[in-house]
Amino acid sequence: MSREMITLENVTRVYNQGRPNEVRPVDEVSLDIGHGEILVLKGPSGSGKTSLLALIGCMIRPTSGRILVAGRDVAKLPERFLTGVRRDTFGFVFQQLHLIPGISVLENVMLPLYPLEIGFTAAKRRALELIEQLGLAHRKGFKVEALSGGERQRVAIARALINAPQAILADEPTAHLDAGLSGELMQIFETLRGQGKTVVIATHDPLVHDSPLIDRVATMRDGRILDGDG
Amino acid sequence: MKYHILFGLLSAELGLLATLHLQSAPSAERLQSELADKRALVSKLGLTDLALWTEARYTRHPSQADRFAAFQDFPSSIEHFPAGSIIAPPEPLRMPVEAGSAPSRHRAP
Amino acid sequence: MGSYHLGRHLKILEFALSSMLRRRTKNLGLVLVFAALVFLLSSIVFLTGALRTEALATLEASPQLLVQRAMAGRHALIPLDYGELIARLPGVGSVTPRYWGYYYDIYTGANYTLLGIGDQGLESPGSTPLRLVEGSFIMPGQRRVCLIGEGVARVRGTRIGGMVSLRDARGWMQEYEVIGLFASPSRLLTNDLILLPEADLKAHFGMPDDRATDLMVEVYNPHEVDNISRKILERLPDARPISHAEIQRTYETLFNWRGGLLLAMFLGAMAAFMILAWDKATGLSADERREIGILKAIGWETSDILELKLWEGAALALVAFLAGVTAGYAHVQRFGSELLMPVLEGWSTLFPAIDLAPQLDPYALGVLFSLTVVPYIVATVVPSWKAAITDPDRVMRAS
Numbered sequence: 255m256s257r258e259m260i261t262l263e264n265v266t267r268v269y270n271q272g273r274p275n276e277v278r279p280v281d282e283v284s285l286d287i288g289h290g291e292i293l294v295l296k297g298p299s300g301s302g303k304t305s306l307l308a309l310i311g312c313m314i315r316p317t318s319g320r321i322l323v324a325g326r327d328v329a330k331l332p333e334r335f336l337t338g339v340r341r342d343t344f345g346f347v348f349q350q351l352h353l354i355p356g357i358s359v360l361e362n363v364m365l366p367l368y369p370l371e372i373g374f375t376a377a378k379r380r381a382l383e384l385i386e387q388l389g390l391a392h393r394k395g396f397k398v399e400a401l402s403g404g405e406r407q408r409v410a411i412a413r414a415l416i417n418a419p420q421a422i423l424a425d426e427p428t429a430h431l432d433a434g435l436s437g438e439l440m441q442i443f444e445t446l447r448g449q450g451k452t453v454v455i456a457t458h459d460p461l462v463h464d465s466p467l468i469d470r471v472a473t474m475r476d477g478r479i480l481d482g483d484g
Numbered sequence: 485m486k487y488h489i490l491f492g493l494l495s496a497e498l499g500l501l502a503t504l505h506l507q508s509a510p511s512a513e514r515l516q517s518e519l520a521d522k523r524a525l526v527s528k529l530g531l532t533d534l535a536l537w538t539e540a541r542y543t544r545h546p547s548q549a550d551r552f553a554a555f556q557d558f559p560s561s562i563e564h565f566p567a568g569s570i571i572a573p574p575e576p577l578r579m580p581v582e583a584g585s586a587p588s589r590h591r592a593p
Numbered sequence: 594m595g596s597y598h599l600g601r602h603l604k605i606l607e608f609a610l611s612s613m614l615r616r617r618t619k620n621l622g623l624v625l626v627f628a629a630l631v632f633l634l635s636s637i638v639f640l641t642g643a644l645r646t647e648a649l650a651t652l653e654a655s656p657q658l659l660v661q662r663a664m665a666g667r668h669a670l671i672p673l674d675y676g677e678l679i680a681r682l683p684g685v686g687s688v689t690p691r692y693w694g695y696y697y698d699i700y701t702g703a704n705y706t707l708l709g710i711g712d713q714g715l716e717s718p719g720s721t722p723l724r725l726v727e728g729s730f731i732m733p734g735q736r737r738v739c740l741i742g743e744g745v746a747r748v749r750g751t752r753i754g755g756m757v758s759l760r761d762a763r764g765w766m767q768e769y770e771v772i773g774l775f776a777s778p779s780r781l782l783t784n785d786l787i788l789l790p791e792a793d794l795k796a797h798f799g800m801p802d803d804r805a806t807d808l809m810v811e812v813y814n815p816h817e818v819d820n821i822s823r824k825i826l827e828r829l830p831d832a833r834p835i836s837h838a839e840i841q842r843t844y845e846t847l848f849n850w851r852g853g854l855l856l857a858m859f860l861g862a863m864a865a866f867m868i869l870a871w872d873k874a875t876g877l878s879a880d881e882r883r884e885i886g887i888l889k890a891i892g893w894e895t896s897d898i899l900e901l902k903l904w905e906g907a908a909l910a911l912v913a914f915l916a917g918v919t920a921g922y923a924h925v926q927r928f929g930s931e932l933l934m935p936v937l938e939g940w941s942t943l944f945p946a947i948d949l950a951p952q953l954d955p956y957a958l959g960v961l962f963s964l965t966v967v968p969y970i971v972a973t974v975v976p977s978w979k980a981a982i983t984d985p986d987r988v989m990r991a992s
């Protein structure tokens with residue numbers, strides 16, 4: 255039993271195995287992620303950051319190796335349980351945000367709670383709290399396409415937080431933000447860390463990986479982790 | 485809540501249907517007495533069919549149409565009458581009559 | 594736990610509705626097309642159901658057994674001798690000849706049914722006063738008078754006291770005074786009828802004295818009808834008995850689910866509906882596919898997504914189905930099935946107005962439901978299922 259929150263042991267993910275177009279976006283990666291830290295996965299485009307994030311967040315299974323979430327090997331869990339672990343443990347902020355247009359900010363934030371056994375009023379109350387925390391209270395009834403880039407980013411974060419996850423996984427979160435907004439975003443992440451949450455950010459933006467607010471950087475190249483603590 | 489609107493809409497539709505249906509109820513009594521009168525007429529005049537389509541013998545009196553009506557207006561012939569596409573050909577054409585049995589159109593089992 | 598569970602389904606339903614409201618025009622269009630088809634189908638179901646009920650109920654009183662004669666494959670006049678022979682069969686009561694025929698009226702282009710009524714019929718015991726006759730009925734021995742149906746009165750522009758002139762078998766015009774009208778409630782039975790004294794009818798058609806159109810046979814025991822039919826056929830091979838049960842069955846098949854009127858009109862509408870469902874089943878838009886991916890990625894399970902699509906399909910289909918059925922009901926009840934009339938009427942010059950109370954037949958509505966709502970929901974859920982079983986990480990790369 256590790257004290258770490260998430261542990262990866264020799265995790266490899268192979269696509270098109272045995273065929274000429276075989277790729278290994280993640281190759282023999284071992285990594286420990288502790289509670290309440292901000293970890294940045296840095297590396298050029300195509301180095302495997304997104305794939306590693308998907309592995310950490312139980313979106314995909316490793317081809318080989320073990321992934322322990324709270325000490326439990328999730329690599330071989332059946333689909334339903336994996337979805338359960340993912341839902342309870344992680345909140346995702348996707349690179350493209352993937353908010354659903356045409357419905358309100360509030361509904362977008364509540365969306366992950368819909369299939370759960372929680373009453374509508376309770377779900378709404380929780381969503382409103384988060385919206386407030388992220389400074390979007392005046393936008394709660396707006397359709398997401400009417401929001402600015404920074405506001406949308408915060409809606410995506412609120413949605414990622416609605417399940418009260420222990421870890422937030424963010425993929426290139428500053429890609430569409432200017433320097434000022436990127437700074438604000440880092441502040442948000444720091445606040446989350448203050449609440450005891452783990453934050454893993456995949457990025458190649460220097461504003462993020464050179465920020466003084468982060469705890470640790472792992473540099474990736476061709477699916478491997480170069481330095482940091484493998 | 486939008487589902488309240490949905491349920492409201494569905495109930496309204498059901499309510500409307502029920503109202504329409506209930507509105508034909510008071511006339512049921514009248515219909516019942518009319519039915520007795522109609523039956524008296526049918527029995528007095530010896531009527532056998534509804535006077536719906538008057539264009540051909542087999543459409544005016546489907547129950548009296550002879551077994552050869554379909555030869556006069558063969559099912560796959562070019563239709564003379566629109567109603568001909570609505571009325572099925574007489575049953576003997578669909579149910580072969582056994583030799584020697586009563587050529588009654590519908591024999592009791 | 595129960596209420597929590599309900600909450601879960603209601604939330605998914607809530608999102609399904611939000612989701613549908615975003616594609617307002619498209620979904621409204623679908624509801625309208627769906628409702629229009631159900632309207633058409635249910636109008637047909639209600640109308641044929643009402644017609645069947647009416648036919649079976651009123652023709653309940655039709656003769657127990659009729660005997661016609663077939664000659665050279667056609668209906669021919671039957672000798673009255675046959676009647677005497679039939680009357681001698683055990684179990685047979687009275688045998689009454691019927692005199693009737695058709696008349697094509699060149700002035701109006703309409704076909705009338707001419708029916709004679711003899712003194713025997715006029716004086717038949719136990720006959721109640723005919724309340725569906727306006728004016729007076731034919732008296733025994735009365736000649737050159739007639740009663741006419743509503744349709745005849747309309748195309749001829751005649752009323753009680755007027756005259757109806759008909760060209761007889763010799764080519765002479767004969768005039769008959771209209772002494773009575775068959776009242777509107779009876780029009781489904783009497784619309785094209787001209788009732789004449791039997792002697793006038795025979796003279797009009799030039800029928801030989803020893804012949805009738807057919808014979809009405811009274812059978813004491815209704816269970817014996819088939820038996821007596823068989824005996825008649827043994828003695829009179831060219832006779833053609835038609836039992837009361839056969840008349841009823843004719844109308845049952847004519848207005849039944851699988852054949853006749855209903856099927857003919859149904860098929861077209863069903864085909865249109867299938868095209869609608871097919872289009873739906875094959876056309877999952879890129880947007881919809883993307884949304885399913887997003888839901889999958891934020892923790893919805895495949896079954897949750899299927900439930901979402903089920904609600905979407907069910908909400909639309911139910912709203913449209915009920916709207917269609919209600920409109921169809923009103924159409925038949927209030928508006929005399931006006932939109933179906935051109936199809937139903939065909940070239941009939943004398944088609945009666947149909948003013949019948951529709952019935953809510955659970956069987957017919959159930960069939961209609963399973964032919965429309967069920968395939969539509971299936972067509973909504975199945976294509977989403979394919980999209981919903983893809984890996985959630987696809988979203989991380991999709992632009």
Ligand SMILES: Nc1ncnc2c1ncn2[C@@H]1O[C@H](COP(=O)(O)OP(=O)(O)O)[C@@H](O)[C@H]1O
Pocket residue numbers: 269277278279297298299300301302303304305306
């Ligand atoms: N499902 C897949 N099938 C095939 N190749 C993939 C798949 N997912 C990722 N890759 C490949 O893996 C490599 C790493 O991609 P990715 O993890 O997105 O890197 P990054 O996020 O650092 O840009 C890329 O070359 C990409 O084409």
Ligand SMILES: [Mg+2]
Pocket residue numbers: 303304305425
């Ligand atoms: Mg990436």
